[in-house]
Amino acid sequence: MIVDFHAHIFPDQLAPRALEKLRHTLIGEYFPTSDGTAAGLIEKMDAWGIDVSVVCPVVTRQSQVKSVNEWLASIQSDRLVCFGGIYPHDSDYKTDIDYITSLGLKGLKFHAEYQDFVVDDKYMLKIYDYALSKGLILLHHAGFDPGFPPPFKSSPRQFANVMSAMRGGVIVAAHLGGHDQWDDVEEYLVGSGIYLDTSMGFEFFPHEQFMRIVEKHGADKILFGSDAPWSNAKTEVEALMSLDLPQEAKDAILGGNAKRILEL
Numbered sequence: 001m002i003v004d005f006h007a008h009i010f011p012d013q014l015a016p017r018a019l020e021k022l023r024h025t026l027i028g029e030y031f032p033t034s035d036g037t038a039a040g041l042i043e044k045m046d047a048w049g050i051d052v053s054v055v056c057p058v059v060t061r062q063s064q065v066k067s068v069n070e071w072l073a074s075i076q077s078d079r080l081v082c083f084g085g086i087y088p089h090d091s092d093y094k095t096d097i098d099y100i101t102s103l104g105l106k107g108l109k110f111h112a113e114y115q116d117f118v119v120d121d122k123y124m125l126k127i128y129d130y131a132l133s134k135g136l137i138l139l140h141h142a143g144f145d146p147g148f149p150p151p152f153k154s155s156p157r158q159f160a161n162v163m164s165a166m167r168g169g170v171i172v173a174a175h176l177g178g179h180d181q182w183d184d185v186e187e188y189l190v191g192s193g194i195y196l197d198t199s200m201g202f203e204f205f206p207h208e209q210f211m212r213i214v215e216k217h218g219a220d221k222i223l224f225g226s227d228a229p230w231s232n233a234k235t236e237v238e239a240l241m242s243l244d245l246p247q248e249a250k251d252a253i254l255g256g257n258a259k260r261i262l263e264l
Contacts, residue, residue: 003258004045004233006139006174006199006225007053011071012037019229022147032229038075041228045079048234051255052079052264054225056109056139059085065096073103081262083107083139088117088127097131106262107137107170112153113145119154120161128162132169137261139197140171143178156184163192170261172223174199182209190217195261198253199225202239211243219249223257 010018015036034040038055045053055075057068065087072082084100086093086108100108108131112119119140128138142154156178163171172195177185182205189196190213201210214222224240226233240250258264 001051001255001259001264002049002237003224003255003262003264004050004053004226004228005172005197005223005258007041007055007228008036008057008230009038009041009055010036012039015040033232034229036229038080042079044228044233048232049237050233052081052258053228054107054139054258054262055080055082057083057085058109058111058114059087060114062087062090065090066099069096069100069103069105072105076104081106081264083109083137085109086127088115088124093127094130097127097134097136101134101136105136107139109139111141111145113141113148117153118158120158120165125162125165128166128171132166132171135169137170137172140173142173142175142181144175144180154178156181156188159194160188160192163189163194170195172197174225174227176201176205176210176213179204182206182213186213186216192217193221195221195223195257197223197225198236198240199227200231201225202236203231207239207243211245214245214249214253219245219252220257222253224254 019032019036034044041053059065059068069084072084076082082105084105086096117124131138159173174197176182176198177189177196226236
């Protein structure tokens with residue numbers, strides 16, 4: 001089984017507008033590989049040999065919380081595992097987290113840039129702690145984002161602070177712990193309990209550094225991800241398979257670890 005732990009889609013009626021807006025926000029650096037809908041993602045999954053994708057929303061207004069999470073719950077299937085989203089600036093976050101849990105969503109997706117918060121802010125630590133106590137997985141965007149100027153609101157050092165403050169649970173830092181910050185990933189995150197996904201990675205991070213991180217951090221805490229529709233999962237899988245890693249490690253990264261933490 002291959003599990004793509006990091007994919008994005010939108011409701012059918014919103015997908016064309018959302019993709020066009022995001023494409024311009026991303027300064028033309030990335031072009032979508034699908035139409036941004038659930039059906040479009042599954043079509044690509046079939047073509048690329050992906051068995052399951054984890055759908056990751058980004059909620060940027062409190063008014064979106066109910067409708068986005070209900071839509072995500074409605075499209076869950078044996079092919080799509082959906083994480084929920086909250087608006088982190090709302091003081092009633094516990095009610096929203098409880099509702100997400102009641103819908104059967106398995107995690108929360110955060111994006112510090114789009115949602116305008118600092119990853120290790122003390123208020124955010126309270127949110128993480130409550131969500132983890134409910135059994136939710138936390139998946140964070142990490143590091144550089146082409147739509148925003150530096151300094152960025154997340155870094156490997158800040159994720160290390162988060163891990164030190166939490167009392168267990170699964171936290172995932174996308175883009176191998178911090179896009180374009182992989183030296184700091186080696187310094188601050190390798191050996192910790194955090195999971196790292198590979199999304200939008202193999203064409204950017206040095207493959208020698210990736211293999212070093214896998215060896216020192218443990219293949220059991222690396223999750224394959226593509227960041228679809230902004231990356232081609234087939235070429236990402238091929239890049240991973242081409243590396244001089246044990247097959248056991250490749251199998252764990254491509255799906256074994258995700259199956260375990262998602263309880264598939």
